[in-house]
Each structure stands twice: as structure tokens, then as C-alpha cells.
Amino acid sequence: MPRAYTYTEHGGPETEAFADLPRPVPGPGQLLVAVKAAGVNPVDWKRRAGYLPPGAPAPELPAVLGGEVAGVVEEVGDGVEGFGPGDAVFGNPLTGGYAEYTLLPVELTAHKPDAVSFADAATLPIAAATAYDGLYQLGLAPGDTLLIVGVGGGVGVAAAQIARNAGLRVIGTASAAKKDFVEELGVVHVEPGPDVAGRVRAAAPDGVDAIYDLVGGDALVAVAGLLDDPSKLITAADRDTVARLGGSPVARKRDREVLEAVARLVAQGVLRPYVTATFPLDEAAEALRAVEAGHARGKILIEVAG
Template identity: 65%
Template structure:
């Protein structure tokens, strides 16, 4: 039977297990996909801890971890057009990503370009798509200055590169240890973290004429401090502090969650504007290690689980 990495109840890492389960059966508008790679994201452990996205129902347990995959179509469900068995695809699964087989709805599935590896494609549907949605939401002109907090994480790395591809100047706030990474992406690095002075003074020094927008990926006190940099709070967006951003005059990132965005981020990778920056890969039987790397804050860039065939 196919293997999958699940959580059996809500809680910490002790709830996780590698199990065998029946191969999913695609329903209307769904694809059964042989998973070749699955991206790892903070939302994965947050869902294990009990987080439920607005508008969604609590998941039936045990639930497979993971929210982004790349693989090969093994079967198509009723009413599916535009996809066929054998197609290489990537997208957001409805039955978890850390598995040998999963189901993808065609609405959030895109064809994988030949020039894009399965590993890199699996790093796009959550982090890169969130970054793309956020940069588009800000709608900044070329030459504007954007501050990205959490610039060394998966979404931050993508946001910096996408903004640079649109001609936007970027100041990236990240830990001192991520200075080389942030600068390699074309951003001005400003250090932030425990024991360091407030990052806002570093931002003001890096952008003496002021900043036009903030894309926050941290939340909490970082988001509150970053808000003070902006004369126009409508240009404050966050994927890390949705619970407090309205009170600061900003807004959460509005996710499109469609195949068109996936096509766009794949195009940016193929043309060289966006590097997924996968810094670590793990086999499925070490999925727990992969998730710990992200959960404990040790990841720089993206972590991906590769499923052997």
C-alpha cells in the first residue's frame, strides 16, 4: 500500500507517523497524482497544532501533512479537461502532500514546464505563490522601495526576487546569519533578531527617502514596528500577523489560489527571475526531520521532501 506521513491527533511532533493507506480516488475535477516532491512550510505544523484556515472545516484524522506537491498524473476524475495521465504537474493537494499519492483539484494545478524540476516545482505553490500574490496586491511601480520582513524564509526569498523582477528596490529584514542570502537576491540587508537594536533604524538608514510599502512575514512586534515606517498604511500587508494587521491600518495577503498564479511563478523560474532556493531535501521516511527543520527555525530557503519512484 502507498505510504504517507500523517498526524494522528492535534498536538506536537509526537502525533506524527509514517503509515500505509489506500490510494486516494479522484472525484469530479480532481487528479490522482504520483507525488515526486512535496514542499515543507510553517502552515504544515500549524495545521498539526490545530490551525484551520478560514472557511475550511477541521480535517478528518489521521490527516496527511503537506500543502504543495509536484508529480505525475496517474488518474483523472470525472469532468476533468486539460489534463491526462502522464502529465507532469504541480499544485495544492486536498489530501496532503507528504505521500506517495495525493489528489489535486484542477483549479489549483498547473502543468510543470519541462525546464522546471519536480523538486523546484514543489517549492512554488505555497511560498512563491503567496509571495507573488502579495507583491501584486501592493501594486508598486518600478523604482519604489519595499521592505520585506522575514526575508530569509521561504516566502521572503521568493518575495524579494519577484519584487526585484518587477523593478522594485527591496530592503530585506532578516537575521544576521542570512545577510549573504538576502544580498545575493538583490536586496539591501538589515539585521533583526534577539540582542540586536531595532531594525527600523537600519531600514531608515538604508532608505533615507522613505519606504513605499511593507510585506511582513513575521507578525507580532516586528509587524508593529514595520508599520511605523509607513506614512500610508494601506501599503502594509502581512502573511504573518493577520490577527493584528487590521488594527495597524493594513491588510492580510489576499491569496488568489488559482492555476494562473502557478503558471506565472513557474514562468519566472524558467526565465531565471526566480530561484526557488531549495536548501535541503529529505526522503519520505525522514519527513519528520524535514518538518523539524522548518518548525525549529533552522531552514534557510525551502525544504522539500523527495518521494522515490
């Protein structure tokens, strides 16, 4: 039977385990996909730990980890139009991404452009799409200054590149170890920690026009006062704190249009996913630990099939 990496209950890494599961059967509006690659994201370990988005149903356990994949269509369910067996696709799976096979809903699936590799496509449905949605929400104009809190991870790297292409000046907080990497993106690096707001003011004497937070907690609180307009404060990391500060969570569109848009940016050379480490499915635990530790730069990927 197909292999998958699961969690058997909510908790820490000790709840994770490989399992041989029946090959999924696509229902109406679904695609069965043979997975080539799966992206690894902080939301993966957060869901395992029991942190669910507001209103989200509790998953049936054991649950397969992973929320973004690229692969090849094997079968289509009733009512599916525009996709067929053999198509190269990417999207957000219904049945987890750290697996040899998964189901994708047709509305959250897009065709993979020939110019985009399976590896790069697998990084787009969560990180790049979240970056794209957040920047659209902020509605900034060319010449505006954007502060990205936690710019060195997958969402931050994508947001920085998309913002720079849109003519924004980008300042980003990241550890000293990521300084060269951040500056390679065309971002003004600022080290987090005590008086981070003062260092941002020095880097942007005319002020910042918006903040895109990817860390939350104290890191978000420390810089929120830089904004006069809290509507220009958004987060993909900490709904509770941003609400107290008058800002908003990133409003996710979650549709094929956004997937196609970020794929075009990759094909055009505007957006580089920066896959910095790739693990085989057998090392899914190691891949997730690299992200859970909070020090990964760029994107971490699980290669399921060549």
C-alpha cells in the same frame, strides 16, 4: 498500501506518525498524482498545531501533512479536461503532500514546464504563489522601496526575486547568519531586533513604500510605523496584528493562472526557488523540524520518488 506522513491529532510533533493509507480515488474534477516532491512550509506545522485559516473546516484525522506537490498524473476523475495520465503537474493537494499518492483539484493544478524540475515545481504552489499574490496586491511601481520582514524563508526569497525583477528596491530583515544569503538576492540586509526601524530608516532615507511581513507579532509592530499609508502593509503571517495596525492579510488568488505565472518565472530564470535542503520521505519529521525551528533559509523539500 501507499505510505504517508500524518498527524493524528492537533498538537506538537508527538502527534506525527507514518501511516499506510488506501490509494486515493479521484472524484469529479480531481487528479490522482504520484508524488515526486513535496514542499515543506510553516503552514504545515501550524495546521498540525490546530491553527486553521478563518472559515476553514477542521480536517478529518489522521490528516496527511503538506500543501504543495509536483508529480505525475495517474488517473483523472469525471469532468477533468486538459490533463491525462502521464502528465507532469504541480499544485495544491486535497489529501496532503507528504505521501506517495495524493489528489489535486483541477483548478489548483498546472502543467509543469519541461524547463522546471519536479523539485523546483514543488516549491511554487504555496511559497512562490503567496509571494506573487502579495506583490500584485501591493501594486508598487518600478523604483519603489519594499521592506520584507523575514526575507530569508521560502516566501521571502521568492518575493525578493520577483520584486527585484519588477524594478523595486528591496530591503529585508533576517538574522545575521543569513546576511550573505540575503545579499546574494540583491536585497539590502537589515538585522532584526531592538531599533530595527532605525536601521531600516538608515538603509532607506527616503522611506519605504510598502511592507510585506512574513513574521508577525513584535517584528511586524516594530516596523509598521515606517509607513504613512497602512494599506501598503500586508502579512502572510499574522492576521490579528496586521488588522490592529490597519493593514491586510495577503489576498490569495488560488488559481491555475498564478501557478502558471510563477512557473514561467522559474523557466525564464527570473525566479530561483533556492531549495537548500532535501529530505527523503522517511525523514519527513526532520524536514518539518527544520522549518518549524524558524531558521531555515530558502525552501525545504521532501523527495518522495526519484
